[in-house]
Amino acid sequence: MRRAEYQPDEDERALLDLLPADGSAADSNQIRSQLDWDAERYAHARARLEEQGYVLAGRGRDETVCRDLTAVPPEFRPACGRPGSSVIVRRVPVTIPHALCDLTQVTLSYPGHGGAVTPSPGHGVGNSQGIQVEVDACTLDVTITVRGLGRHP
Numbered sequence: 001m002r003r004a005e006y007q008p009d010e011d012e013r014a015l016l017d018l019l020p021a022d023g024s025a026a027d028s029n030q031i032r033s034q035l036d037w038d039a040e041r042y043a044h045a046r047a048r049l050e051e052q053g054y055v056l057a058g059r060g061r062d063e064t065v066c067r068d069l070t071a072v073p074p075e076f077r078p079a080c081g082r083p084g085s086s087v088i089v090r091r092v093p094v095t096i097p098h099a100l101c102d103l104t105q106v107t108l109s110y111p112g113h114g115g116a117v118t119p120s121p122g123h124g125v126g127n128s129q130g131i132q133v134e135v136d137a138c139t140l141d142v143t144i145t146v147r148g149l150g151r152h153p
Contacts, residue, residue: 020081
């Protein structure tokens, strides 16, 4: 299970950057070759990411590794790493970790409260219908909230 305060280090981010955004598997040997790392360095970074819930790693000769998208709500998964995609958010508030799911330039909407395109890092955007989308300047995590939920006319 991922700890909220954990942030991947430089090696871990480099490994994550080479994994498919949609959670499909990648060949560990090819990833290690692209990174130009020895087996120990790769295993160390992969193990830390696995411990924190960022990746799932296979075992054995044909080892694979993929992003662990189980922590990402299902409605967001098809939009990970796909600018121009749209997501209808089902529950708020919600924070999507950028290290798992890149929502850059994705349109996010909440029924009855409009929508907004993910803003630049460190910024937020909202509309008069109540949806608010913020991108953390350091982590690039995206947080979606909606004002006015639970109020009755």
